[in-house]
Amino acid sequence: MKQNMKSRDSQQQLLLKSCRDTRIASRQLASMDSEAKNNLLFLMADILRSNSEAILIANQKDLQNGTNSGLSDAMIDRLLLNEDRIEQMCHALHQVASQDDPIGEIAHSVLRPNGIRVAKMRIPLGVIMMIYEARPNVAVEAAALCLKAGNGIILRGGSDAIHSNLAIGGCWKQALTQAGFPQASVYIIENTDRSVMDSLLQFDEDIDLVIPRGGEGLIRYVVDNSRIPVIQHYKGVCHLYVDKDADLQMAVRLLIDGKVSRPGVCNALESLLVHKDIAAEFLPLAFKALEEEQVEMLGCEKSRKIINSLKLATESDFAKEFLDLIISVKIMDTFSDAISHIESYGSHHTEVVVTNNIFTADEFVKAIDASVVMVNASSRFSDGGELGLGAEIGISTSRLHAYGPMGINALTTEKFVVRGQGQIRK
Amino acid sequence: MKQNMKSRDSQQQLLLKSCRDTRIASRQLASMDSEAKNNLLFLMADILRSNSEAILIANQKDLQNGTNSGLSDAMIDRLLLNEDRIEQMCHALHQVASQDDPIGEIAHSVLRPNGIRVAKMRIPLGVIMMIYEARPNVAVEAAALCLKAGNGIILRGGSDAIHSNLAIGGCWKQALTQAGFPQASVYIIENTDRSVMDSLLQFDEDIDLVIPRGGEGLIRYVVDNSRIPVIQHYKGVCHLYVDKDADLQMAVRLLIDGKVSRPGVCNALESLLVHKDIAAEFLPLAFKALEEEQVEMLGCEKSRKIINSLKLATESDFAKEFLDLIISVKIMDTFSDAISHIESYGSHHTEVVVTNNIFTADEFVKAIDASVVMVNASSRFSDGGELGLGAEIGISTSRLHAYGPMGINALTTEKFVVRGQGQIRK
Numbered sequence: 001m002k003q004n005m006k007s008r009d010s011q012q013q014l015l016l017k018s019c020r021d022t023r024i025a026s027r028q029l030a031s032m033d034s035e036a037k038n039n040l041l042f043l044m045a046d047i048l049r050s051n052s053e054a055i056l057i058a059n060q061k062d063l064q065n066g067t068n069s070g071l072s073d074a075m076i077d078r079l080l081l082n083e084d085r086i087e088q089m090c091h092a093l094h095q096v097a098s099q100d101d102p103i104g105e106i107a108h109s110v111l112r113p114n115g116i117r118v119a120k121m122r123i124p125l126g127v128i129m130m131i132y133e134a135r136p137n138v139a140v141e142a143a144a145l146c147l148k149a150g151n152g153i154i155l156r157g158g159s160d161a162i163h164s165n166l167a168i169g170g171c172w173k174q175a176l177t178q179a180g181f182p183q184a185s186v187y188i189i190e191n192t193d194r195s196v197m198d199s200l201l202q203f204d205e206d207i208d209l210v211i212p213r214g215g216e217g218l219i220r221y222v223v224d225n226s227r228i229p230v231i232q233h234y235k236g237v238c239h240l241y242v243d244k245d246a247d248l249q250m251a252v253r254l255l256i257d258g259k260v261s262r263p264g265v266c267n268a269l270e271s272l273l274v275h276k277d278i279a280a281e282f283l284p285l286a287f288k289a290l291e292e293e294q295v296e297m298l299g300c301e302k303s304r305k306i307i308n309s310l311k312l313a314t315e316s317d318f319a320k321e322f323l324d325l326i327i328s329v330k331i332m333d334t335f336s337d338a339i340s341h342i343e344s345y346g347s348h349h350t351e352v353v354v355t356n357n358i359f360t361a362d363e364f365v366k367a368i369d370a371s372v373v374m375v376n377a378s379s380r381f382s383d384g385g386e387l388g389l390g391a392e393i394g395i396s397t398s399r400l401h402a403y404g405p406m407g408i409n410a411l412t413t414e415k416f417v418v419r420g421q422g423q424i425r426k
Numbered sequence: 427m428k429q430n431m432k433s434r435d436s437q438q439q440l441l442l443k444s445c446r447d448t449r450i451a452s453r454q455l456a457s458m459d460s461e462a463k464n465n466l467l468f469l470m471a472d473i474l475r476s477n478s479e480a481i482l483i484a485n486q487k488d489l490q491n492g493t494n495s496g497l498s499d500a501m502i503d504r505l506l507l508n509e510d511r512i513e514q515m516c517h518a519l520h521q522v523a524s525q526d527d528p529i530g531e532i533a534h535s536v537l538r539p540n541g542i543r544v545a546k547m548r549i550p551l552g553v554i555m556m557i558y559e560a561r562p563n564v565a566v567e568a569a570a571l572c573l574k575a576g577n578g579i580i581l582r583g584g585s586d587a588i589h590s591n592l593a594i595g596g597c598w599k600q601a602l603t604q605a606g607f608p609q610a611s612v613y614i615i616e617n618t619d620r621s622v623m624d625s626l627l628q629f630d631e632d633i634d635l636v637i638p639r640g641g642e643g644l645i646r647y648v649v650d651n652s653r654i655p656v657i658q659h660y661k662g663v664c665h666l667y668v669d670k671d672a673d674l675q676m677a678v679r680l681l682i683d684g685k686v687s688r689p690g691v692c693n694a695l696e697s698l699l700v701h702k703d704i705a706a707e708f709l710p711l712a713f714k715a716l717e718e719e720q721v722e723m724l725g726c727e728k729s730r731k732i733i734n735s736l737k738l739a740t741e742s743d744f745a746k747e748f749l750d751l752i753i754s755v756k757i758m759d760t761f762s763d764a765i766s767h768i769e770s771y772g773s774h775h776t777e778v779v780v781t782n783n784i785f786t787a788d789e790f791v792k793a794i795d796a797s798v799v800m801v802n803a804s805s806r807f808s809d810g811g812e813l814g815l816g817a818e819i820g821i822s823t824s825r826l827h828a829y830g831p832m833g834i835n836a837l838t839t840e841k842f843v844v845r846g847q848g849q850i851r852k
Contacts (some may be wrong), residue, residue, distance in 0.1 A: 028770070031792055059727040104792075110814055116803050118813050121791070125825050204649075208825050223630075229655055229826045257850035342451070365843050366457055366530075366548070377542050377846030386851065387544045387842060388536055398553050399634050399839045400655045401827040413825045416813060417791050420803030422676040424683035425812065 004183070012199050019154065019206040020182035022127050027057050027153030030124050030310055036102035036179065037148055041097040044175040045090035048140070051171055052086045058167035059136065067159055071134075078134040085227060089140040092391065096144040099390040102409050103150045106417070120414040124150030126208035128411065129200060131156045131222055133214035136164035142211070143172065143186055145391050149411035152185055154207065156200065158214075159192035166190065201226040211394050232398045235321040236266030236349035238379045241338045241364070242356035244277040250376065251282065251354040252289050258352070258379040260293045264323050266395065267350050267382040271328045273338050274303070279331045283307055286329075295325045302331040310391055318345045335360060339367045346370060348397045350382035371397055371404030434532070437626050445632040447610035448553050452578030454608050456550050460527035465576055466605040467523040471516040472550065473597045473604075474566070478512045484593035485562065492586055497560075504560040505587055515566040518817065522570040522722045525816040528835050529576045532843070542849050547838040550576035552634035554837065555626060557582045557648055559640035562590035568637070569612055571819050575837035578611055580633065582626065584640075585618035592616065627652040633684035637820050657832065658824045660701050661747040662692030664805045667764045669781035670703040675709065676802065677780040683804040684778070686719045690749050692821065693776050693808040697744060697754045699764050700729070705757045709733055712755075721751045728757040761786060765793045772796060773819065774823045776808035797823055797830030 048055070059081040066076055073403025101332045109119035110144050128151045132138040139155050142315050146153040157165040169188035176183055189196060201210065204227040211231045212222040213371025223230050240258055242251040258269035274282055281373065283306045290297055299310035310329070317328045318341075332338045342351055350372040353364040361375045372382040402410040474481070485507040492502055528548050535545035554572050556566040556579065565581050572579040583591040595614035602611055615622060627636065630653040637657045638648040649656050666684055668677045684695035700708055709732045716723055724743050725736035736755070743754045744767075758764045768777055776798040779790040787801045798808040808816025808831065815833025822828045828836040 027793075027795065030795070110813055112812070116807060123795075128794075223653070227649070229824075237758035247848070253848060253850055257852065261851060361845075367453075369453065369456070369549075369552075370841065372842040372844060374844040375846065376848055377844050378850045381542060381844060381846075381849070382842075386538070387844070388538055398655075403839045404842045413829045415796065416798040416808075416830045418798060418800040418803050418807060418813070419787075420801065420807075422673065422679060422802055423807070424679055424804045425687060425806035426683065 005221040008195075010198070013336070015196065015199050016203060016206070018184070018187055019127070019200070019203050022152040022154060022187045023206045025182035025184040026127050026150075028125065029147065029150045029152060029185055030103070032150065032181070033399060036101075036181075037101065038097040039149070040147065040175055040179040040181055041144055043179050044140070044144070044171060047171045047174050047178075048086055048090055048093075048168075051167070055086060055164065055167045055171075056083075058079060060165040061163040062161050071160065075134050075160070079136070080163070081136060081164060085137065089137050092137075092141045093144050093266070096141075096148050098390050099148065099408060101148065102412055107414070108305050114423050115421040116418055120318055121417045122409075122412050125359070125411055125413055127152040127154065127206060128271040129154040129156060129210045129228070131197065131210060131212040131214075131218070133158040133218060134160045135213075136161045136168060138213060139165050139168040139172075139188070141391065142213075142393055145393050145408055146184055146411055147185065149408050151411055152187070154187045154189065154200070156189040156197055157192070162190075162192055174359060202229060204228045213394060225247060229401070231394055231396045231402065233349075233395045234328045234397065235347050236268070236381075236395075236397075237270045237319060237321050237347040238267060238270050238350045238352070239273055239342050239346060240352045240354065240379065241269045241273040241332070241342070242275060242278065242282055243335065243353060243357065244275040244362050245357035246275075246278065246282075247356055247376075248278065248282050248285060252285050254352065254354060254376070254378050256289050256293060258293055259290065259327050260325070261380055263325050266321075267379050268323070269327060269352075269379055270320065270322055271330070271345070272297075273330055273332050273341060275333050275338070276302070276333050279303065280306055290327065293325070295327055298326065298328045300330040303329050315320050321347070335363070339364070342368060342370075344373045349395070350374065350379045352377065352379050371395070434621075437622070441622065441625050442629060442632070444610070444613055445553070445629050448578040448580060448613045449632045451608035451610040452550065452553050452576075453575065455576045455578060455611055456529070458607070460529075462605065462607075463527065463576070464523040466573065466601055466607055467519045467570055469605050470566070470570070470597060470601040471519040472803070473600050474512055474516055474519075474594075475772075476510060477593070477597055481512060481590065481593045482507060482509075484589040487589040488562075488587050492598055495522070497586065501560050501586070505590070507562055507590060511563065511763050515563050518563075518567045519570050522567075522574050522817050525574065525834060527574065528838055533840070535796055540849050542844055542846040545843050547837075547843045548838050551837055551839055552630060553578040553580065555580040555582060555633050555636045555654070556642070557623065557636060557638040559644060560586045561639075562587045563592060564639060565591050565594040565598075565614070567817065568639075568819055571817050571834055572837055573611065575834050577837055578613070580613045580615065580626070582615040583618070588618055590615075593809050624651055627654060630654045633768065639820060656829070657820055657822045657828065659692070659775075659821045660823065661773050662694070662769060662821075662823075663696045663745060663747050663773040664693060664776045664778070664808075665697045665699055665768050665772060666695050666778045666780065666805065667699040667702065667758070667768070668701060668704065668708055669761065669779060669783065669786050670701040671783035671786060672701075672704065672708075672780040673782055673802075674704065674708050674711060678711050680780060680802070682715050682719060683806055684752050685716065685721055686751070687804075687806055689751055692747075692761040693805050694749070695753060695778075695805050696746065696748055697756070697771070699756055699758050699767060700725075701761070701764070702728070702757050702759050705729065706732055709755070716753065719751070721753055723755045724752065726756040729755050747773070751852075761789070765790070768794060768796075775821070776800065776805045778803065778805050797821070
């Protein structure tokens with residue numbers, strides 16, 4: 001027992017030391033110029049390519065273990081690497097390298113009445129820990145974005161992908177050395193025991209932000225157990241509200257794109273709200289279009305009076321993220337009912353109104369509390385790339401620090417810089 | 427026992443219900459225009475003035491209890507209200523009213539290649555909880571700033587100031603009613619038991635941010651026990667580094683202002699670092715000036731060779747926030763030693779370099795990891811008002827969301843607004 005405690009303590013000490021090394025490395029990273037950082041990313045792409053065989057062999061082990069332990073097909077697909085997917089990772093590295101580097105940017109520079117100049121300078125956040133499940137590409141793409149923003153990075157992948165992650169980690173080590181960066185800039189956690197993750201989540205002195213990527217269970221676990229700030233994103237229950245003044249053909253188009261183009265992602269539509277005045281005309285159009293795409297509709301009582309064959313939606317269906325070809329439908333008596341419904345059942349992710357009425361549009365934008373509010377556009381645009389942020393590190397549905405899709409700027413912060421000529425306050 | 431559990435459960439339910447009411451109120455607050463919010467603040471000032479007698483009677487009770495329970499003079503002074511201090515609170519209300527309202531601001535509006543327009547709109551954070559100790563003015567000033575930014579506010583003051591807080595809370599209730607705001611916009615916690623605070627700190631669905639103001643003990647307690655994000659600010663160990671290329675007269679002026687003008691605040695200087703090349707010339711000047719102001723110097727071995735009468739500083743003195751007329755002094759062999767020393771002993775609050783050398787200045791600004799980095803200016807300017815932010819809600823020494831003095835903008839966030847003409851992603 002005492003022996004166990006001792007070995008746990010020394011494991012803790014080792015972890016802490018490694019995190020501190022990453023913190024120290026992050027100070028060097030903070031003053032690296034863009035050219036050096038881009039060079040690192042280009043090198044990493046070259047090294048991934050020339051090590052692709054070794055990476056695929058490591059990945060085969062993970063796939064074999066996954067098959068033996070009965071992972072679902074979807075999980076196996078997430079885990080899978082092949083030449084194509086390695087090429088995609090290299091492409092992502094080049095894309096991140098081509099993005100503007102926000103570090104060092106000076107903004108809001110003002111001269112105060114006493115002659116001191118006050119400005120804000122963009123700096124890296126510091127050290128970021130990614131906690132993820134089966135996708136090995138996170139070890140390349142998320143790391144690249146964090147490094148480009150000058151942050152140290154700790155990668156804690158799931159046990160399912162451990163061999164792939166270690167192979168990719170080896171490539172980072174090579175790239176860091178060749179590019180003249182400290183080795184500790186990228187710290188790959190080799191021990192995937194939950195107790196190790198629990199320890200890491202206590203190191204709020206050395207880690208500035210945790211970004212969990214994976215299922216709701218993982219994210220809730222991280223939030224519940226972390227002393228370090230966590231970017232949260234549980235789920236996306238996105239609504240399309242078709243107003244009485246909507247262009248109904250446009251509404252059908254947005255409905256189909258939002259529900260069908262990729263039903264398994266968080267910016268897909270899960271619920272359709274329809275103003276009562278146009279319900280009799282719109283619902284049959286919507287039903288026909290959805291039926292053609294094999295989408296099942298679960299409707300409220302009122303909507304079933306218009307389309308009798310609809311299955312009745314239960315109360316809980318309205319809060320559900322189906323991630324599948326299913327959509328809930330509800331008729332709204334008024335515009336404010338729609339606002340209240342979204343308030344109650346939405347997830348602060350993405351909400352869409354279809355309307356030709358300028359006042360309804362403005363009121364919707366003002367009243368809806370979601371990270372992305374859209375007027376006459378598909379919910380599927382709620383994505384870093386589509387919104388013009390470049391590569392995306394994740395989506396935040398809590399309001400602090402970042403709200404909505406997070407690009408490179410969300411991995412930075414600002415410090416005040418004051419320059420004077422000897423001014424005192426007295 | 428079971429009875430106890432039951433009553434604790436029902437207390438929890440009541441608390442949660444009240445927080446939810448504040449959340450609901452915050453949605454109304456979010457769409458109040460500046461005129462209405464300013465009107466509320468003006469009304470509050472009027473009501474404070476006309477209720478000053480009742481407030482002072484309540485405050486007398488707190489002071490009496492404080493004296494009986496042996497509160498320190500400093501604590502009693504923080505607790506004390508009088509006509510003057512009430513007038514100061516009214517003045518603060520008018521000042522906040524006169525500040526620009528950031529809510530609704532649209533920034534970074536870009537037209538994407540597919541014709542959708544993407545912009546970011548500034549919105550309130552939501553619901554903010556202030557946890558504070560003896561100063562009753564927080565219930566006026568912090569609340570005013572949060573309300574101006576459109577946030578609901580929960581005020582949890584210490585038991586020492588409970589009567590004063592409740593009296594001020596009564597004024598808020600009057601002002602909110604008269605101005606047509608929901609009562610729940612300001613929620614004053616009447617029960618100051620720690621268990622109640624512990625419960626509140628779990629309500630991460632209904633409270634978006636906690637700002638603790640008080641001693642390090644309180645702040646650590648809140649950080650350790652909160653599921654809600656906390657703005658942290660433990661202490662300010664601020665350094666003045668006098669470079670070999672410094673204007674020594676300027677350095678003395680900045681040293682005295684930084685150490686003496688208000689030694690009890692967090693932006694006061696606690697440590698003086700002196701480059702070895704100018705130490706023999708500068709230290710006697712510094713010593714003389716500090717001695718005239720009754721400041722005690724604790725020096726390193728090397729500095730004692732220049733000024734023999736210095737007391738020897740212990741290792742821990744260099745990490746200490748004295749909040750008193752004491753300063754630690756250390757001679758630095760090189761500029762990078764100064765950077766490393768600040769990295770090891772600083773608190774990411776405010777750091778100052780005195781130098782005429784442009785490269786040294788730029789390198790200091792780049793290398794120092796602190797929320798405020800200054801060149802040739804007094805550390806005492808590290809304050810929301812002095813930096814031009816208007817009223818200050820606190821200082822953050824952690825990097826997420828806000829870093830450094832926090833003005834009204836730190837009480838807001840941004841959502842994405844997308845406007846299209848029916849675009850889909852396919």
